[in-house]
Amino acid sequence: MKKTVSDTWLVNGNIIIFCGPHTDSFKNDILTSSLFGELVAEQKNSPRATSWSTYTDTVIKFGWIVNNRATQQLEFENINLSSVVEQSAGSALPQDERQALAIALAQLVNLPGDSPAIRAIVEKLQKNAIVSTTTDTPVSTAVLLTIIRNDKTVVTLQVAFETLHEISIDILEQPVLSADNDRQTNSWLLCSLLDERHYNLVRADVLKKLGRNIETRLLQIPVPADLD
Template identity: 70%
Template sequence: MKKTTIDTWLVNGNITIFYGLHTDSFKKDILASSLLGELVAAQKSRNREISWPTYTDTVQKIGWTVNSRATQQFEFKHSSLFNVIEQSAGSALPQDERQALAIAFAQLAKLQPDSPAIRVIVEQLQRNAIVSNTTTDILVSTAVLLTIIRNDKTVVTLQVAFETAQKIAIDILDQPVLNSTNEHKTNIWLMSSLLDGRQYNRVRDDVLKKLGNRMETELLQIHAPTGLS
């Protein structure tokens, strides 16, 4: 069977998956520009519904050309994060890239609970979380940002908001502990874009200057367990 080529990173705690063969310089440009977008968005608000337009506006200004946008109010119950993402982003990904997504999530789920990658993912989810008391239990609402760079360099960015009665932990990746909120509003945001290299060439130095040492402290490459590719 053909080996699936994936490279998974955490960008400020958010999962970014490169599928296919991409140059190191292209990966660095995507990672740097998305990191800047994340940091600017986080300064705006920890509420992902508010910070989403800040994120997308920021990456557009530095070279991401948007091909399409979509929002959805998606109902789900007792689902894992992988299942929600697979259903909501499936139309934007061909079969082999959906397979790569499954492999990346399986790799993350097999990491040790005390590994730096797991700690960073959970901390980011906790930073985004809103806790509410109900008559029956404590519900935690939070959101995750996922970026998939396809083989043809298309950047698929997906934000998913969800609710859980469980403590925020890495088992949300593959365990059926997530529900859509009862607020009946948008909980899926999807953007498809391409990095305009000519535009980004003009701002690359400024982006790296703004990031400073954040490229070292906020980017983490996942060295996944073997046997899952």
């Protein structure tokens, strides 16, 4: 199978993967609107479900037109993040994009341990974690992933899970994730398309409000030399 060309970014520690060829201007609009939504959600310091609503409500105001949204209570045990995403996304994520996601996660895991990207991802997972008072209790946390398909469909996922392992970059790839036992929603999905004409009207204001956050909170992941 031919590998899908992809471009991976971190937006305040959240992973965004562009699959296929997209213009730089389109990528910038997705990244900046996503960053704005993420910073608004982070500022609220709310539980996951509320944080998800704040994030999605914000990007929708910027012109992310909703095609589909869904919530689920998934059941899974001792699997890796790619497998959780496959369950959560279903048909919204075709095979080529799933392959790109798996490759991107593997590239992130293989980055040097002291890299800014590793620190950003781990710190985000730690911020999302529900702190336990006992050492033998699984840590519950959540990850926000955005995959932009070849056709510009923006597939945004938030998945909650628990693990007995220490929160580190390895949990993105290792089969150490299980569903929480609280019988609550643990998967949130939004499929949307960016209305670029609408975003043209708000872009300047978004960029002005973001300021230096664009430089400090957006990070492009370098492509390994053997894939360049």
